[in-house]
Amino acid sequence: xxxxxxxxxxxxxxxxxxxxxxxxxxxxxxxxxxxxxxxxxxxxxxxxxxxxxxxxxxxxxxxxxxxxxxxxxxxxxxxxxxxxxxxxxxxxxxxxxxxxxxxxxxxxxxxxxxxxxxxxxxxxxxxxxxxxxxxxxxxxxxxxxxxxxxxxxxxxxxxxxxxxxxxxxxxxxxxxxxxxxxxxxxxxxxxxxxxxxxxxxxxxxxxxxxxxxxxxxxxxxxxxxxxxxxxxxxxxxxxxxxxxxxxxxxxxxxxxxxxxxxxxxxxxxxxxxxxxxxxxxxxxxxxxxxxxxxxxxxxxxxxxxxxxxxxxxxxxxxxxxxxxxxxxxxxxxxxxxxxxxxxxxxxxxxxxxxxxxxxxxxxxxxxxxxxxxxxxxxxxxxxxxxxxxxxxxxxxxxxxxxxxxxxxxxxxxxxxxxxxxxxxxxxxxxxxxxxxxxxxxxxxxxxxxxxxxxxxxxxxxxxx
Amino acid sequence: xxxxxxxxxxxxxxxxxxxxxxxxxxxxxxxxxxxxxxxxxxxxxxxxxxxxxxxxxxxxxxxxxxxxxxxxxxxxxxxxxxxxxxxxxxxxxxxxxxxxxxxxxxxxxxxxxxxxxxxxxxxxxxxxxxxxxxxxxxxxxxxxxxxxxxxxxxxxxxxxxxxxxxxxxxxxxxxxxxxxxxxxxxxxxxxxxxxxxxxxxxxxxxxxxxxxxxxxxxxxxxxxxxxxxxxxxxxxxxxxxxxxxxxxxxxxxxxxxxxxxxxxxxxxxxxxxxxxxxxxxxxxxxxxxxxxxxxxxxxxxxxxxxxxxxxxxxxxxxxxxxxxxxxxxxxxxxxxxxxxxxxxxxxxxxxxxxxxxxxxxxxxxxxxxxxxxxxxxxxxxxxxxxxxxxxxxxxxxxxxxxxxxxxxxxxxxxxxxxxxxxxxxxxxxxxxxxxxxxxxxxxxxxxxxxxxxxxxxxxxxxxx
Ligand SMILES: [K+]
Ligand SMILES: [K+]
Numbered sequence: 001x002x003x004x005x006x007x008x009x010x011x012x013x014x015x016x017x018x019x020x021x022x023x024x025x026x027x028x029x030x031x032x033x034x035x036x037x038x039x040x041x042x043x044x045x046x047x048x049x050x051x052x053x054x055x056x057x058x059x060x061x062x063x064x065x066x067x068x069x070x071x072x073x074x075x076x077x078x079x080x081x082x083x084x085x086x087x088x089x090x091x092x093x094x095x096x097x098x099x100x101x102x103x104x105x106x107x108x109x110x111x112x113x114x115x116x117x118x119x120x121x122x123x124x125x126x127x128x129x130x131x132x133x134x135x136x137x138x139x140x141x142x143x144x145x146x147x148x149x150x151x152x153x154x155x156x157x158x159x160x161x162x163x164x165x166x167x168x169x170x171x172x173x174x175x176x177x178x179x180x181x182x183x184x185x186x187x188x189x190x191x192x193x194x195x196x197x198x199x200x201x202x203x204x205x206x207x208x209x210x211x212x213x214x215x216x217x218x219x220x221x222x223x224x225x226x227x228x229x230x231x232x233x234x235x236x237x238x239x240x241x242x243x244x245x246x247x248x249x250x251x252x253x254x255x256x257x258x259x260x261x262x263x264x265x266x267x268x269x270x271x272x273x274x275x276x277x278x279x280x281x282x283x284x285x286x287x288x289x290x291x292x293x294x295x296x297x298x299x300x301x302x303x304x305x306x307x308x309x310x311x312x313x314x315x316x317x318x319x320x321x322x323x324x325x326x327x328x329x330x331x332x333x334x335x336x337x338x339x340x341x342x343x344x345x346x347x348x349x350x351x352x353x354x355x356x357x358x359x360x361x362x363x364x365x366x367x368x369x370x371x372x373x374x375x376x377x378x379x380x381x382x383x384x385x386x387x388x389x390x391x392x393x394x395x396x397x398x399x400x401x402x403x404x405x406x407x408x409x410x411x412x413x414x415x416x417x418x419x420x421x422x423x424x425x426x427x428x429x430x431x432x433x434x435x436x437x438x439x440x441x442x443x444x445x446x447x448x449x450x451x452x453x454x455x456x457x458x459x460x461x462x463x464x
Numbered sequence: 465x466x467x468x469x470x471x472x473x474x475x476x477x478x479x480x481x482x483x484x485x486x487x488x489x490x491x492x493x494x495x496x497x498x499x500x501x502x503x504x505x506x507x508x509x510x511x512x513x514x515x516x517x518x519x520x521x522x523x524x525x526x527x528x529x530x531x532x533x534x535x536x537x538x539x540x541x542x543x544x545x546x547x548x549x550x551x552x553x554x555x556x557x558x559x560x561x562x563x564x565x566x567x568x569x570x571x572x573x574x575x576x577x578x579x580x581x582x583x584x585x586x587x588x589x590x591x592x593x594x595x596x597x598x599x600x601x602x603x604x605x606x607x608x609x610x611x612x613x614x615x616x617x618x619x620x621x622x623x624x625x626x627x628x629x630x631x632x633x634x635x636x637x638x639x640x641x642x643x644x645x646x647x648x649x650x651x652x653x654x655x656x657x658x659x660x661x662x663x664x665x666x667x668x669x670x671x672x673x674x675x676x677x678x679x680x681x682x683x684x685x686x687x688x689x690x691x692x693x694x695x696x697x698x699x700x701x702x703x704x705x706x707x708x709x710x711x712x713x714x715x716x717x718x719x720x721x722x723x724x725x726x727x728x729x730x731x732x733x734x735x736x737x738x739x740x741x742x743x744x745x746x747x748x749x750x751x752x753x754x755x756x757x758x759x760x761x762x763x764x765x766x767x768x769x770x771x772x773x774x775x776x777x778x779x780x781x782x783x784x785x786x787x788x789x790x791x792x793x794x795x796x797x798x799x800x801x802x803x804x805x806x807x808x809x810x811x812x813x814x815x816x817x818x819x820x821x822x823x824x825x826x827x828x829x830x831x832x833x834x835x836x837x838x839x840x841x842x843x844x845x846x847x848x849x850x851x852x853x854x855x856x857x858x859x860x861x862x863x864x865x866x867x868x869x870x871x872x873x874x875x876x877x878x879x880x881x882x883x884x885x886x887x888x889x890x891x892x893x894x895x896x897x898x899x900x901x902x903x904x905x906x907x908x909x910x911x912x913x914x915x916x917x918x919x920x921x922x923x924x925x926x927x928x
Contacts, residue, residue, distance in 0.1 A: 317855065
């Protein structure tokens with residue numbers, strides 16, 4: 001928070017300077033109190049405790065992070081500010097701001113930064129930092145690890161976290177440079193990068209990436225969104241020269257195929273319906289939004305809610321996929337959907353040949369029955385969460401597609417939806433209560449459901 | 465088809481008389497040809513072959529059944545007629561008729577009768593009849609059996625089929641009597657019963673059951689819809705005096721709970737939003753549509769698309785449940801959704817206590833991992849089918865909620881949806897191509913997906 005604080009001084013935004021100073025002071029006090037409690041002895045964290053710890057981290061970080069927005073009156077209520085920053089830290093990117101460009105620059109920078117911080121997971125950062133505070137957080141990664149990755153990277157969590165962080169920073173610097181080449185200001189290049197690499201979607205323009213009105217910028221963002229939606233363990237392997245492992249990765253293949261097929265089909269529909277004059281423009285608009293939704297980034301370059309319903313339905317289907325496991329993206333994750341599809345295919349086989357032994361395979365690997373079952377369970381809880389969320393949101397009286405897509409854009413951390421919550425909409429239309437519900441849905445989605453839901457189970461609190 | 469033929473004479477509907485006569489003649493010829501082929505030797509049907517047989521039965525029965533509608537110009541095209549009768553035999557109850565009351569009565573009777581015939585499954589009838597033709601169809605039931613029933617009724621399929629048929633006829637007679645008490649004409653009482661007991665939803669009124677404008681009729685239909693959505697094996701047990709087994713049945717309990725909770729919550733919302741003046745009216749309208757959608761009957765007593773969005777969302781959620789296994793209802797079935805929910809709950813437990821052995825239980829019974837997996841696979845294929853269907857239907861340019869609910873009302877054999885395909889809408893708005901797609905979706909849904917999809921797999925056609 002020191003960077004936006006410094007920025008507020010540079011930009012001479014006094015209200016923001018005071019707000020950041022106040023927030024930082026409170027955080028320091030809180031930090032000192034925490035240190036007093038934790039310093040005394042190294043705490044061994046059990047798997048169970050890490051759920052509580054991770055959840056609290058997000059809840060508390062958001063509580064502090066929301067203060068500058070509230071204090072500068074960027075948003076009228078604390079609930080809206082909390083919503084905005086939870087949307088930031090969970091990389092959802094849904095905004096409650098009615099206009100963006102006329103806000104304080106340091107606040108917009110802070111807002112974007114929460115995206116970037118959330119992107120790689122503040123918890124992964126904490127894993128590299130916490131040990132210096134005497135907390136051994138070995139189990140944190142399993143609570144935070146995004147999706148079911150097969151090979152564990154290395155047992156040395158801190159080391160791994162640092163490498164991942166390095167890759168993340170590397171790509172971020174690269175994107176900033178590419179965007180600067182596209183004649184964006186440093187402020188714009190950095191905020192766009194925050195939103196891209198976090199698969200998060202906050203931008204400093206009212207009309208998102210469309211505000212830069214540049215095909216070059218669009219393509220740069222397309223490429224880096226695709227990167228942000230990939231499993232970072234693959235980059236780790238690529239660095240070690242194991243490119244073959246990357247190419248053979250089943251999830252990676254499905255991911256790339258989904259992007260190609262949906263983008264292509266979408267652009268053909270856009271051409272047939274004469275929305276765009278030529279293939280090059282159509283594929284740009286189609287690919288941008290397909291990748292934006294699939295990776296759960298939530299950037300936009302036009303208001304696709306005026307597109308043919310077929311194209312909107314294409315995007316809606318992608319609401320139920322999400323990025324790759326181990327990426328910055330949210331959603332159910334490509335690997336889970338692939339597993340479910342393989343399972344479905346096997347069920348047909350099994351019906352035809354009841355005595356045959358059919359195993360769930362993904363790429364070349366056999367997936368254990370237990371894992372398959374827990375993936376199916378995950379998908380069940382995910383859909384139920386979304387549907388119950390949609391039911392609650394429907395009390396707003398908005399259209400069915402608005403409520404449905406809103407619920408799933410929160411749980412999937414996507415950030416843009418259909419109907420009233422499309423690229424042209426914002427979440428100031430929601431009542432404070434619904435903003436709190438939304439914050440909860442975003443958190444539950446970001447922490448892969450079970451981390452949060454476990455806290456609500458009886459057996460969690462039973463044995464200390 | 466002889467009954468509507470006779471009716472057409474009684475009602476002096478000459479066009480219909482000729483149409484039925486023509487259709488019956490063709491069917492007799494087809495039947496004789498079939499007999500010539502089948503009589504020669506008893507054929508042993510393998511599980512694999514039964515898939516083809518069952519699917520063909522529906523496809524061919526519909527092909528013939530659609531003729532009277534086409535020949536009498538009740539519907540303008542053969543595709544619309546095929547759609548209508550497929551909707552009848554699959555107990556979907558979606559209609560392509562723009563007006564109903566001014567149609568030929570014998571045609572309306574035939575249309576309703578396809579609902580009733582489809583309801584108990586013409587294949588179950590065929591299981592009782594086919595043996596006399598020299599075909600041993602022991603495996604047919606496993607292809608037709610609706611959902612994963614645990615205890616097989618009795619190994620004597622023909623005997624069982626006759627008992628089930630008896631129960632079905634018994635309830636039908638009972639409903640007719642109750643409706644006659646409500647001062648409905650015999651024609652109306654019978655057609656309403658056709659639609660109710662088949663969980664199918666065709667009616668002889670433009671505004672469905674609402675056309676009778678009678679609270680008494682509504683409540684009679686509510687009770688018999690609930691019965692039609694129950695597992696008929698339970699009635700079988702009840703007859704044998706094993707009432708305790710019925711009450712302890714896990715699916716039955718969830719089914720009844722769903723009805724109570726959704727009806728109650730819905731009626732409270734209707735009261736709060738002042739749609740109806742008192743609780744008694746609100747609960748009638750709420751329960752009617754909750755049960756109509758849950759049992760996949762698809763009757764309506766008002767146009768709920770003008771209800772608060774919250775109530776519409778409640779109904780939309782029920783689109784993803786369906787009746788009980790072994791009922792006349794369609795959808796994913798209560799037992800499958802319950803299993804998925806139990807699985808989800810267990811996944812949380814497992815995360816908290818990684819070493820614990822957690823089994824999927826429903827009621828008191830442990831469900832084998834294999835079964836759980838195949839249920840998860842089924843749900844995956846079901847959702848994928850619906851979503852792909854919605855994508856195809858979205859080429860119609862109708863709203864997202866129209867296309868989504870249309871796809872799932874076909875696959876779930878529900879028959880009414882939201883948006884343009886609500887109670888006030890009809891499917892004449894669909895192009896012929898979409899009507900064929902709809903026919904396919906209805907068939908796939910009715911035969912529980914795999915029966916039809918198996919025909920598209922390579923391994924089906926490999927080993928003769
Ligand atoms: K996002
Ligand atoms: K129906």
